Amino acid sequence: MTEMEELTEELSGLLENNAGELKKQWVKEMTEMRLLEKLTPVEIEQQSSAIYDTCVMTIKTGMYEAAKKYAREMAKKGVLEAMTVDQIIMGMLKLRDVYGRFIFSKYKDDVEKLYKVLGIYEPIANRILNIVALAFVEERERVIKEQQQAMLALSTPVLQIRDQILVLPLIGTIDSARAAQIVEQLLNSIVDTQASVVIIDITGVPVIDTSVANHLIKTIQAAKMLGADTLITGISPANAQTLVTLGVDLSMMTTRGTLRSGVKLADEMLKPVVVEKR
Amino acid sequence: MEIPILKIEEFLIVSFQTELSDQEITKLTEEMLEKIKKTNAKGLIIDITALRIIDSFMARCLSSIADMATLLGARTVVVGMQPAVALTLVELGLRIKWKIQTALNLERGIALLRTVMRSEKDSVYE
């Protein structure tokens, strides 16, 4: 075994053997900094243990991937849910302090060895704490993103105004992500309601850019694939200019000035075809 | 995999299951064409409700089937395409090459076929 490996083993052994005391110290300091206010005593005990043990295990094994995976799973299960991102990061830094001071107290009489151990400890500790803190933060962000998506879905109501006609009133500025989500929602609605005609009204959209225009074309084409026709209504003079300037394939679009005239056209389209007998 | 070809009035209906191998598609195509001839069917309805993916190969197959059926006097319509598949086909760039009639469901598919058949009959007399 190399000296580094020996020292690493010694260090992780120390941290394991003194786990009880160090954990208590860590929790005490976090409490003093009011980081654990929202957690119950049981949660504090369980969750601090889980994280402490993960860190020591990673110092011992050097398996950062496993630590990352484990931290993610913990985050998903709701560990530290009650803490803010701020508190989580402070908490991890506190753990680093607690470890650091412990190492110092253990090796203070052997300065050379102290430096060696710190030399091993610091990069490892930084990496682990980074991974763990990041896992929780990322999970947090993922949940927020999901909620945003859900809200977006709610704010894009597809209305069924007749047995076979859907109306999608678009309002506001639409970014690429929202546009993609709208396309998906609309296509799903077509199949769910078995609508034959979809009217997309863009009266409430002040600005159409290339991205939105392309999504519109995609929607029209995909709806046609499914077996439904699309009408675009409410194009403003400004947007009309944009669309032509962008070189959008206008042969793809059937348009009407107002939603009302769009509905009228849709009704016409759905009338059964009268075949003349010759 | 045994895929049944059903007859409803003057139409034939086939349901494509996902993950058909090339061999299975070839065999099925032959069976469909045989049956069109035998029953003098005027229309072929291919139900793709269960197809979670249509790649360019499958798209070509469907196109060929439609062309061959036409030569035998039957029009083809594809029904029940999944939204994700429709979007992917458009993004693949196949929209322009896609010449097959599509309908949302069986009922509309039949109505579409009848409309096409009627207009063809009328145009013969012009």
Place this chain on the structure above:
Amino acid sequence: MSEDTLAVKNEYDIIKVRGFGRNLAARLGFGVVNQCRITTAISELARNIVVHGGGGFVTIKTIENDRLGIEIICRDEGPGIEDLELALQGGYSTVGGLGIGLSGARRLMDEFEIDSIRGKGTTVIIRKWL
């Protein structure tokens, strides 16, 4: 972190490899439409391997940046592609030709890399991020 390499020699392998791709994509959390895009892209490239490459391998793996993603590497040791530019524009219009496959896969995915040496083979790498 998952990684699987499958040999692709015939049409059944295409189906197998698609299934793998869809499974991983679903597990990673890709939505239904993206699962369809990924699976279709894999199908196009795998078919190229079988039809034009004389067989080859497909590797499907998880990748990570600041988010998770899926990466698919398609390798064959076939004749290589004569005119890459043309192929990427969907320009090979021979029957059953390379046409849509390459350009289609590129359109469906976030990242697309291709390396083709005449007489040596072709490697295509595609990626999509969550």
